[in-house]
Amino acid sequence: MTNDERQAGARDPAFDAIAELVTRGLAGPLSAEDSAELDRLIETTPNGGCFAEELVDRWTLAGIAGDPRGTPATSDLDVPVTEEYAAVPETEERGHGWRRRIVGLVAAVxxxxxxxxxxxxxxxxxxxxxxxxxxxxxxxxxxxxxxxxxxxxxxxxxxxxxxxxxxxxxxxxxxxxxxxxxxxxxxxxxxxxxxxxxxxxxxxxxxxxxxxxxxxxxxxxxxxxxxxxxxxxxxxxxxxxxxxxxxxxxxxANPAAADWRSGRLVFNDMPLSEVAAKLSYYSGRRVGIRSPAAGKLRFSGVLRWDMPGDWSAAFEATLPVKVEQAPDGIEIVALAD
CATH class of the missing domain: 2.60.120.1440 (Jelly Rolls)
Structure with missing residues (x-):
C-alpha cells in the first residue's frame, strides 16, 4: 500500500485477512493451512504482526479469550518498522504505540x-x-x-x-x-x-x-x-x-434442561460426583468429593446453584454423608468412611 493510499483512507485487505484468522482462532486451534497463512500475512504485511498482537492483547485483557500467543501462528509477532511509523518518538513504547495506531486505522475491537x-x-x-x-x-x-x-x-x-x-x-x-x-x-x-x-x-x-x-x-x-x-x-x-x-x-428431553437460567438445577437419580461437578460449574465454587464411596451415591432433588448455603442441608438430609466447609467451597464425605 502506498502512502497516497494511506492518506486517502484506503485499507490493505491483508489486515482483514489477519483479523479473520485471529478471530477464527478463538473458536479453536487453527488448521496447519490457516496457521501457515497467518504466518505469511504477518511476515509480509507491514505492521501486520503488531495488528494481530493488538487483537490478541485486547481479547486477553477483556477476559474473553485465553492468551493464544504461544501457538506457532502468533508466537513471533514482531515486524520491522515501516516508514510510516518511523517518526514515532523513541521515548514512546513503540510496540504499543504502533499497535494502537494500526488498530485505529484499519480495524477496531x-x-x-x-x-x-x-x-x-x-x-x-x-x-x-x-x-x-x-x-x-x-x-x-x-x-x-x-x-x-x-x-x-x-x-x-x-x-x-x-x-x-x-x-x-x-x-x-x-x-x-x-x-x-x-x-x-x-x-x-x-x-x-x-x-x-x-x-x-x-x-x-x-x-x-x-x-x-x-x-x-x-x-x-x-x-x-x-x-x-x-x-x-x-x-x-x-x-x-x-x-x-x-x-x-x-x-x-429433560423439560428442565434450561432451568439453569433461573438458578434451578434438577437432578434425577444422578451420581453425587456428577451433581458436585455441575454445582461447581454453574456456581464457580468448589464442591469436593473426598471419597469414592460418596461420589457413587445417587441424588435426586432440586438445588439452586446461586444458593450454596442450602446444599449442605439437602445432601445431609437425603444421603448418608456429612458436609464440611472449606475456604473455597465444601467437601462431601460418606459417613461410612
Missing part, C-alpha cells in the same frame, strides 16, 4: 457490556462482522440482531456471524440456551464440539457434557450433522434429546 457479559465486535468494511458474546462470572441473556435470544452459563462464549443467507453461531464454551427467531430464508446453525445444529424457529439447550454433547429440543425441529464422512443427519422433534459421544443416541 470494541468491548461492550451486555447483560452482565461482554461482546466483542470486529468492525471491518465489506465483510460480515463476527461478534463474540461472552458471559463473565454469572449467566447472561442477550438478544441478537435477528431477534433471537441467547442465554449463556457462567463463562459461556458464542461467536456470532449474521450473514445474508444464514446465521452461524460457534459455541466456544459453557452451556447455552437458544430461542430462535423464525427466518426461513436464513437457517440458524450452532456449531459445537464437532456437531452442526440447524433450526429455523425453535427453542433448544446445548450442554457440552464431558461424556458427550447433550442437545435438548423444547420446541420446533432440529437437524444435527457432523463433519465425519458417512455420518447421516439426525433429526429431532420437540421433546427429544440428542446425546453425542462414542455412542450417539436419542432419548426423552
Amino acid at each position: 470494541v468491548v461492550l457490556a451486555v447483560g452482565g457479559g461482554l461482546a466483542v465486535h470486529m468492525l471491518r468494511s465489506q465483510a460480515v462482522q463476527p461478534v463474540l458474546i461472552a458471559a463473565t462470572d454469572a449467566p447472561m441473556t442477550t438478544t441478537l440482531q435477528d431477534g433471537s435470544r441467547v442465554s449463556l452459563s457462567r463463562d459461556g462464549k458464542v461467536l456470532v456471524r449474521m450473514e445474508e443467507h444464514r446465521r452461524v453461531l460457534q459455541q466456544i464454551g459453557g452451556e447455552a440456551y437458544y430461542e430462535v427467531a423464525k427466518d426461513h430464508t436464513r437457517p440458524f446453525t450452532v456449531e459445537t464440539s464437532g456437531y452442526r445444529v440447524t433450526a429455523l424457529g425453535t427453542r433448544f439447550n446445548v450442554s457440552p457434557d464431558p461424556t458427550g454433547t447433550q442437545i435438548d429440543l423444547l420446541e420446533g425441529r432440529l437437524r444435527i450433522e457432523t463433519d465425519r464422512p458417512g455420518d447421516q443427519p439426525v433429526f429431532l422433534t420437540a421433546g427429544q434429546r440428542f446425546v453425542g459421544g462414542a455412542h450417539p443416541r436419542i432419548e426423552a
